[in-house]
Amino acid sequence: MLVSVLDLLSVFIFALTGALTASRAQLDLVGFVFIACLTAMGGGTARDVLLNRDAVFWIADPRYVAVATAAAILVFFTAHRLESRIKTLIWLDALAVSVAVPVGVAVARGMGFDWPVLLIMGMVTACMGGLARDVVCNEVPLVLKARDLYATAALAGAALNVVVYMATSSPLFAALACAIVTFTIRAGSLALGWRAPVYRSTPPRQ
Template identity: 50%
Template sequence: MFDTLSGYVWALDYGSALVFALTGALVASRAQLDIIGFIFMASLTAVGGGTVRDLVLGRDPVFWVAQPELILIAAAAAFLVYWTAPMLESRYRWLLWLDAVALAVAVPAGVGVALYGGYGPVIVVIAGVITGTMGGLIRDVVGNEVPMILKGSELYLTCTFGGAVMALALIWLGLPRPFALTGGGLAVFLLRAGTLIWGWSLPAYKPRPPRTRG
Protein backbone atom coordinates (compact mmCIF):
# COMPACT_ATOMS: atom_id res chain seq x y z
CA MET A 1 0.00 0.00 0.00
CA PHE A 2 1.42 3.42 -0.96
CA ASP A 3 1.69 6.18 1.58
CA THR A 4 0.67 9.68 0.53
CA LEU A 5 4.05 10.81 -0.80
CA SER A 6 5.12 7.61 -2.57
CA GLY A 7 1.69 7.23 -4.17
CA TYR A 8 1.80 10.80 -5.46
CA VAL A 9 5.32 10.36 -6.82
CA TRP A 10 4.23 7.11 -8.49
CA ALA A 11 1.41 9.02 -10.22
CA LEU A 12 3.82 11.77 -11.29
CA ASP A 13 6.20 9.23 -12.85
CA TYR A 14 3.32 7.78 -14.85
CA GLY A 15 2.12 11.22 -15.91
CA SER A 16 5.54 12.44 -16.99
CA ALA A 17 6.18 9.20 -18.91
CA LEU A 18 2.91 9.62 -20.82
CA VAL A 19 3.43 13.25 -21.80
CA PHE A 20 7.12 12.84 -22.59
CA ALA A 21 6.18 9.84 -24.76
CA LEU A 22 3.87 12.10 -26.77
CA THR A 23 6.74 14.54 -27.35
CA GLY A 24 9.06 11.73 -28.41
CA ALA A 25 6.48 10.51 -30.90
CA LEU A 26 6.09 14.05 -32.27
CA VAL A 27 9.84 14.20 -32.89
CA ALA A 28 9.54 10.83 -34.65
CA SER A 29 6.81 12.29 -36.86
CA ARG A 30 9.03 15.24 -37.76
CA ALA A 31 11.76 12.74 -38.69
CA GLN A 32 9.23 10.68 -40.70
CA LEU A 33 10.01 7.39 -38.94
CA ASP A 34 7.95 4.20 -39.19
CA ILE A 35 5.72 2.96 -36.35
CA ILE A 36 8.59 1.04 -34.69
CA GLY A 37 10.62 4.24 -34.75
CA PHE A 38 7.70 6.05 -33.14
CA ILE A 39 7.52 3.49 -30.33
CA PHE A 40 11.29 3.63 -29.83
CA MET A 41 11.38 7.43 -29.63
CA ALA A 42 8.32 7.59 -27.39
CA SER A 43 9.69 4.97 -24.98
CA LEU A 44 13.18 6.48 -24.92
CA THR A 45 11.80 9.92 -24.09
CA ALA A 46 9.26 8.60 -21.59
CA VAL A 47 11.77 6.84 -19.35
CA GLY A 48 15.04 8.60 -20.19
CA GLY A 49 15.07 11.21 -17.44
CA GLY A 50 13.81 8.85 -14.74
CA THR A 51 16.37 6.22 -15.75
CA VAL A 52 19.30 8.61 -15.40
CA ARG A 53 17.86 9.81 -12.07
CA ASP A 54 17.51 6.29 -10.70
CA LEU A 55 21.03 5.32 -11.82
CA VAL A 56 22.46 8.42 -10.12
CA LEU A 57 20.52 7.70 -6.92
CA GLY A 58 21.39 4.00 -7.01
CA ARG A 59 17.77 2.82 -7.09
CA ASP A 60 17.36 -0.86 -7.87
CA PRO A 61 15.48 -1.71 -9.99
CA VAL A 62 15.10 1.35 -12.22
CA PHE A 63 11.52 2.58 -12.06
CA TRP A 64 10.32 1.30 -15.44
CA VAL A 65 11.81 -2.14 -14.85
CA ALA A 66 9.66 -2.37 -11.72
CA GLN A 67 6.71 -0.89 -13.66
CA PRO A 68 7.03 -2.23 -17.25
CA GLU A 69 3.53 -1.04 -18.04
CA LEU A 70 5.14 2.36 -18.56
CA ILE A 71 6.57 1.05 -21.84
CA LEU A 72 3.06 -0.02 -22.89
CA ILE A 73 1.80 3.49 -22.08
CA ALA A 74 4.60 4.95 -24.22
CA ALA A 75 3.72 2.59 -27.07
CA ALA A 76 0.06 3.62 -26.87
CA ALA A 77 1.12 7.28 -27.02
CA ALA A 78 3.25 6.47 -30.07
CA PHE A 79 0.28 4.91 -31.88
CA LEU A 80 -1.90 7.90 -31.00
CA VAL A 81 0.56 10.41 -32.42
CA TYR A 82 1.29 8.20 -35.46
CA TRP A 83 -2.36 8.47 -36.53
CA THR A 84 -3.10 12.03 -35.44
CA ALA A 85 0.10 13.98 -36.13
CA PRO A 86 -0.83 14.76 -39.78
CA MET A 87 -3.92 16.59 -38.48
CA LEU A 88 -1.84 19.04 -36.41
CA GLU A 89 -1.24 22.46 -37.93
CA SER A 90 2.12 22.92 -36.19
CA ARG A 91 3.71 19.82 -34.73
CA TYR A 92 6.62 21.83 -33.34
CA ARG A 93 4.26 24.14 -31.45
CA TRP A 94 2.52 21.11 -29.95
CA LEU A 95 5.92 19.68 -29.10
CA LEU A 96 6.90 22.83 -27.19
CA TRP A 97 3.71 22.93 -25.11
CA LEU A 98 3.56 19.21 -24.40
CA ASP A 99 7.20 19.39 -23.37
CA ALA A 100 6.32 22.22 -20.96
CA VAL A 101 3.62 20.04 -19.39
CA ALA A 102 6.02 17.10 -19.21
CA LEU A 103 8.61 19.24 -17.43
CA ALA A 104 5.99 20.41 -14.94
CA VAL A 105 5.23 16.80 -14.03
CA ALA A 106 8.71 15.29 -14.28
CA VAL A 107 10.54 17.81 -12.08
CA PRO A 108 8.31 17.25 -9.00
CA ALA A 109 8.51 13.50 -9.69
CA GLY A 110 12.30 13.66 -9.43
CA VAL A 111 12.15 15.87 -6.35
CA GLY A 112 9.67 13.48 -4.74
CA VAL A 113 11.79 10.40 -5.43
CA ALA A 114 14.82 12.03 -3.83
CA LEU A 115 12.79 13.25 -0.86
CA TYR A 116 11.34 9.78 -0.33
CA GLY A 117 14.88 8.40 -0.43
CA GLY A 118 15.92 10.75 2.37
CA TYR A 119 18.42 12.82 0.40
CA GLY A 120 19.45 16.38 1.26
CA PRO A 121 18.44 19.58 -0.55
CA VAL A 122 21.27 19.63 -3.10
CA ILE A 123 20.60 16.08 -4.30
CA VAL A 124 16.84 16.70 -4.27
CA VAL A 125 17.21 19.66 -6.64
CA ILE A 126 19.63 17.77 -8.90
CA ALA A 127 17.25 14.80 -9.05
CA GLY A 128 14.43 17.12 -10.13
CA VAL A 129 16.53 18.76 -12.82
CA ILE A 130 17.80 15.43 -14.16
CA THR A 131 14.31 13.93 -14.33
CA GLY A 132 12.98 16.96 -16.15
CA THR A 133 15.76 17.50 -18.67
CA MET A 134 17.45 14.24 -19.60
CA GLY A 135 14.52 12.62 -21.41
CA GLY A 136 14.09 15.65 -23.65
CA LEU A 137 17.84 15.91 -24.22
CA ILE A 138 18.07 12.27 -25.31
CA ARG A 139 14.97 12.71 -27.50
CA ASP A 140 16.38 15.75 -29.29
CA VAL A 141 19.85 14.26 -29.83
CA VAL A 142 18.52 10.96 -31.20
CA GLY A 143 15.87 12.77 -33.27
CA ASN A 144 18.50 15.09 -34.78
CA GLU A 145 16.82 18.17 -33.30
CA VAL A 146 18.68 21.08 -31.71
CA PRO A 147 18.39 20.21 -27.98
CA MET A 148 16.06 22.64 -26.20
CA ILE A 149 18.35 22.53 -23.19
CA LEU A 150 21.10 24.17 -25.29
CA LYS A 151 18.92 27.05 -26.47
CA GLY A 152 19.61 29.89 -24.07
CA SER A 153 16.39 31.66 -25.05
CA GLU A 154 14.29 28.67 -23.92
CA LEU A 155 15.12 28.98 -20.18
CA TYR A 156 14.90 25.18 -20.11
CA LEU A 157 17.33 24.51 -17.28
CA THR A 158 16.25 27.63 -15.43
CA CYS A 159 12.63 26.44 -15.38
CA THR A 160 13.50 23.02 -14.00
CA PHE A 161 15.89 24.42 -11.42
CA GLY A 162 13.39 27.07 -10.34
CA GLY A 163 10.61 24.51 -9.96
CA ALA A 164 12.75 22.15 -7.90
CA VAL A 165 13.85 24.97 -5.60
CA MET A 166 10.25 26.19 -5.29
CA ALA A 167 9.11 22.73 -4.16
CA LEU A 168 11.82 22.67 -1.49
CA ALA A 169 10.96 26.19 -0.36
CA LEU A 170 7.29 25.26 0.05
CA ILE A 171 8.25 22.23 2.12
CA TRP A 172 10.48 24.42 4.27
CA LEU A 173 7.49 26.75 4.79
CA GLY A 174 5.53 23.81 6.17
CA LEU A 175 3.33 22.85 3.21
CA PRO A 176 2.51 19.10 2.95
CA ARG A 177 4.88 17.47 0.49
CA PRO A 178 2.31 16.56 -2.21
CA PHE A 179 1.10 20.19 -2.25
CA ALA A 180 4.68 21.46 -2.30
CA LEU A 181 5.50 19.22 -5.27
CA THR A 182 2.41 20.50 -7.07
CA GLY A 183 3.55 24.06 -6.41
CA GLY A 184 6.98 23.27 -7.81
CA GLY A 185 5.43 21.78 -10.94
CA LEU A 186 3.22 24.83 -11.38
CA ALA A 187 6.28 27.08 -11.10
CA VAL A 188 8.00 25.08 -13.85
CA PHE A 189 5.02 25.39 -16.17
CA LEU A 190 4.50 29.11 -15.56
CA LEU A 191 8.16 29.88 -16.20
CA ARG A 192 8.14 27.79 -19.37
CA ALA A 193 4.86 29.33 -20.54
CA GLY A 194 6.30 32.79 -20.00
CA THR A 195 9.22 31.85 -22.20
CA LEU A 196 6.97 30.53 -24.96
CA ILE A 197 4.39 33.34 -24.87
CA TRP A 198 6.33 36.45 -23.86
CA GLY A 199 9.88 35.42 -24.69
CA TRP A 200 11.23 35.60 -21.13
CA SER A 201 14.97 35.07 -21.06
CA LEU A 202 18.08 35.72 -19.01
CA PRO A 203 21.09 37.68 -20.26
CA ALA A 204 23.34 35.43 -22.33
CA TYR A 205 27.08 35.27 -21.72
CA LYS A 206 28.97 37.56 -24.07
CA PRO A 207 32.73 37.19 -23.80
CA ARG A 208 34.90 40.24 -24.13
CA PRO A 209 37.26 40.37 -27.12
CA PRO A 210 40.83 39.44 -26.21
CA ARG A 211 43.09 42.27 -25.22
CA THR A 212 45.91 43.14 -27.56
CA ARG A 213 49.30 43.93 -26.14
CA GLY A 214 50.62 47.27 -27.21
Protein backbone atom coordinates (compact mmCIF):
# COMPACT_ATOMS: atom_id res chain seq x y z
CA MET A 1 0.00 0.00 0.00
CA LEU A 2 2.81 2.40 0.90
CA VAL A 3 4.67 1.65 -2.32
CA SER A 4 1.53 2.16 -4.41
CA VAL A 5 0.75 5.54 -2.82
CA LEU A 6 4.32 6.79 -3.18
CA ASP A 7 4.53 5.47 -6.74
CA LEU A 8 1.35 7.29 -7.78
CA LEU A 9 2.60 10.46 -6.11
CA SER A 10 6.00 10.33 -7.83
CA VAL A 11 4.32 9.63 -11.19
CA PHE A 12 2.08 12.68 -10.77
CA ILE A 13 4.89 15.04 -9.76
CA PHE A 14 7.29 13.78 -12.41
CA ALA A 15 4.52 14.14 -14.99
CA LEU A 16 4.11 17.78 -13.97
CA THR A 17 7.81 18.37 -14.63
CA GLY A 18 7.56 16.63 -17.99
CA ALA A 19 4.60 18.77 -18.99
CA LEU A 20 6.41 21.93 -17.88
CA THR A 21 9.34 20.94 -20.08
CA ALA A 22 6.89 20.39 -22.94
CA SER A 23 5.49 23.88 -22.35
CA ARG A 24 8.98 25.35 -22.64
CA ALA A 25 9.34 23.51 -25.96
CA GLN A 26 5.87 24.77 -27.04
CA LEU A 27 4.49 21.32 -27.87
CA ASP A 28 0.84 20.49 -28.53
CA LEU A 29 -1.39 18.58 -26.08
CA VAL A 30 -0.33 15.17 -27.39
CA GLY A 31 3.29 16.21 -26.97
CA PHE A 32 2.53 17.27 -23.40
CA VAL A 33 1.03 13.87 -22.62
CA PHE A 34 3.90 11.99 -24.26
CA ILE A 35 6.64 13.88 -22.42
CA ALA A 36 4.71 13.70 -19.14
CA CYS A 37 4.29 9.93 -19.43
CA LEU A 38 7.91 9.44 -20.50
CA THR A 39 9.12 11.41 -17.49
CA ALA A 40 6.70 9.90 -15.01
CA MET A 41 7.19 6.26 -15.98
CA GLY A 42 10.66 6.14 -17.52
CA GLY A 43 12.51 5.44 -14.28
CA GLY A 44 10.03 2.84 -13.05
CA THR A 45 10.02 1.13 -16.44
CA ALA A 46 13.82 0.86 -16.45
CA ARG A 47 13.69 -0.48 -12.89
CA ASP A 48 11.07 -3.12 -13.67
CA VAL A 49 12.88 -4.30 -16.81
CA LEU A 50 16.19 -4.57 -14.96
CA LEU A 51 14.56 -6.45 -12.08
CA ASN A 52 12.67 -8.69 -14.51
CA ARG A 53 9.32 -8.09 -12.82
CA ASP A 54 6.35 -10.04 -14.09
CA ALA A 55 4.90 -6.88 -15.62
CA VAL A 56 6.02 -3.28 -15.91
CA PHE A 57 4.10 -1.31 -13.28
CA TRP A 58 2.07 0.91 -15.60
CA ILE A 59 1.11 -2.02 -17.82
CA ALA A 60 -0.12 -3.97 -14.80
CA ASP A 61 -2.02 -0.93 -13.51
CA PRO A 62 -3.19 1.65 -16.11
CA ARG A 63 -4.00 4.15 -13.35
CA TYR A 64 -0.44 5.41 -13.65
CA VAL A 65 -1.03 6.42 -17.27
CA ALA A 66 -4.26 8.15 -16.29
CA VAL A 67 -2.52 10.10 -13.50
CA ALA A 68 0.32 11.20 -15.79
CA THR A 69 -2.15 12.22 -18.51
CA ALA A 70 -4.21 14.24 -16.02
CA ALA A 71 -1.06 16.06 -14.88
CA ALA A 72 -0.16 16.86 -18.50
CA ILE A 73 -3.60 18.30 -19.23
CA LEU A 74 -3.51 20.35 -16.03
CA VAL A 75 -0.19 21.93 -16.97
CA PHE A 76 -1.26 22.49 -20.58
CA PHE A 77 -4.02 24.85 -19.42
CA THR A 78 -2.26 26.46 -16.46
CA ALA A 79 1.48 26.71 -17.23
CA HIS A 80 1.15 30.26 -18.55
CA ARG A 81 0.10 31.41 -15.09
CA LEU A 82 3.45 30.49 -13.53
CA GLU A 83 5.91 33.28 -12.94
CA SER A 84 8.90 31.00 -13.62
CA ARG A 85 8.30 27.64 -15.22
CA ILE A 86 11.95 26.57 -15.00
CA LYS A 87 12.14 27.32 -11.27
CA THR A 88 8.88 25.47 -10.65
CA LEU A 89 10.12 22.56 -12.75
CA ILE A 90 13.40 22.26 -10.83
CA TRP A 91 11.75 22.27 -7.41
CA LEU A 92 9.01 19.85 -8.45
CA ASP A 93 11.71 17.59 -9.85
CA ALA A 94 13.52 17.69 -6.50
CA LEU A 95 10.30 16.67 -4.75
CA ALA A 96 9.63 13.89 -7.26
CA VAL A 97 13.13 12.47 -6.82
CA SER A 98 12.71 12.37 -3.05
CA VAL A 99 9.50 10.35 -3.46
CA ALA A 100 10.80 8.04 -6.20
CA VAL A 101 13.95 6.87 -4.40
CA PRO A 102 12.12 5.03 -1.59
CA VAL A 103 9.78 3.49 -4.17
CA GLY A 104 12.69 2.01 -6.12
CA VAL A 105 14.30 0.68 -2.96
CA ALA A 106 11.03 -0.82 -1.70
CA VAL A 107 10.28 -2.57 -5.00
CA ALA A 108 13.73 -4.17 -5.10
CA ARG A 109 13.53 -5.13 -1.42
CA GLY A 110 10.14 -6.73 -1.96
CA MET A 111 11.69 -8.96 -4.63
CA GLY A 112 14.36 -10.14 -2.20
CA PHE A 113 17.41 -8.35 -3.60
CA ASP A 114 20.40 -7.39 -1.46
CA TRP A 115 21.49 -3.84 -0.57
CA PRO A 116 23.69 -3.06 -3.64
CA VAL A 117 20.70 -3.64 -5.91
CA LEU A 118 18.47 -1.59 -3.59
CA LEU A 119 20.81 1.40 -3.92
CA ILE A 120 20.99 1.17 -7.70
CA MET A 121 17.24 0.70 -8.14
CA GLY A 122 16.55 3.72 -5.94
CA MET A 123 18.77 5.82 -8.18
CA VAL A 124 17.41 4.36 -11.43
CA THR A 125 13.79 4.96 -10.42
CA ALA A 126 14.54 8.55 -9.42
CA CYS A 127 16.86 9.61 -12.23
CA MET A 128 16.02 7.85 -15.50
CA GLY A 129 12.67 9.51 -16.18
CA GLY A 130 14.05 13.03 -15.79
CA LEU A 131 17.08 12.13 -17.87
CA ALA A 132 14.84 10.86 -20.70
CA ARG A 133 12.67 14.00 -20.45
CA ASP A 134 15.59 16.38 -20.81
CA VAL A 135 17.30 14.43 -23.60
CA VAL A 136 14.13 14.17 -25.71
CA CYS A 137 13.38 17.89 -25.22
CA ASN A 138 16.98 18.86 -26.03
CA GLU A 139 17.66 20.25 -22.55
CA VAL A 140 20.81 19.80 -20.49
CA PRO A 141 19.79 16.93 -18.15
CA LEU A 142 19.39 18.10 -14.55
CA VAL A 143 21.08 14.93 -13.37
CA LEU A 144 24.20 15.86 -15.36
CA LYS A 145 24.41 19.52 -14.34
CA ALA A 146 27.98 20.12 -13.20
CA ARG A 147 28.44 19.65 -9.46
CA ASP A 148 24.71 19.65 -8.63
CA LEU A 149 23.75 17.10 -5.99
CA TYR A 150 21.16 15.08 -7.89
CA ALA A 151 22.30 11.48 -8.25
CA THR A 152 24.30 12.02 -5.05
CA ALA A 153 21.12 12.97 -3.19
CA ALA A 154 19.36 9.88 -4.56
CA LEU A 155 22.23 7.62 -3.51
CA ALA A 156 22.38 9.12 -0.01
CA GLY A 157 18.64 8.68 0.45
CA ALA A 158 18.72 5.10 -0.76
CA ALA A 159 21.63 4.29 1.56
CA LEU A 160 19.80 5.77 4.55
CA ASN A 161 16.70 3.76 3.62
CA VAL A 162 18.75 0.56 3.77
CA VAL A 163 20.33 1.48 7.12
CA VAL A 164 17.06 2.56 8.77
CA TYR A 165 15.28 -0.57 7.56
CA MET A 166 18.05 -2.77 8.95
CA ALA A 167 17.79 -0.99 12.30
CA THR A 168 13.99 -0.80 12.63
CA SER A 169 12.48 -3.28 10.12
CA SER A 170 9.95 -0.51 9.40
CA PRO A 171 9.37 0.26 5.73
CA LEU A 172 7.50 3.44 6.71
CA PHE A 173 10.35 4.88 8.79
CA ALA A 174 12.85 3.87 6.14
CA ALA A 175 10.84 5.54 3.37
CA LEU A 176 10.31 8.74 5.36
CA ALA A 177 13.99 9.03 6.30
CA CYS A 178 14.97 8.38 2.69
CA ALA A 179 12.59 11.01 1.29
CA ILE A 180 13.58 13.67 3.83
CA VAL A 181 17.32 13.23 3.34
CA THR A 182 17.06 13.07 -0.45
CA PHE A 183 15.02 16.28 -0.62
CA THR A 184 17.20 18.06 1.94
CA ILE A 185 20.40 17.36 0.01
CA ARG A 186 18.84 18.27 -3.33
CA ALA A 187 17.27 21.44 -1.90
CA GLY A 188 20.57 22.38 -0.27
CA SER A 189 22.27 22.10 -3.63
CA LEU A 190 19.65 24.32 -5.27
CA ALA A 191 19.14 26.92 -2.56
CA LEU A 192 22.41 26.96 -0.64
CA GLY A 193 24.92 25.97 -3.27
CA TRP A 194 25.97 22.67 -1.71
CA ARG A 195 28.40 21.01 -4.06
CA ALA A 196 30.36 17.81 -4.41
CA PRO A 197 34.04 17.80 -5.40
CA VAL A 198 34.62 17.33 -9.11
CA TYR A 199 37.50 15.99 -11.12
CA ARG A 200 39.94 18.63 -12.33
CA SER A 201 42.50 17.73 -14.93
CA THR A 202 46.14 18.77 -14.53
CA PRO A 203 48.79 19.16 -17.22
CA PRO A 204 50.93 16.06 -17.74
CA ARG A 205 54.35 16.09 -16.19
CA GLN A 206 57.28 16.71 -18.49
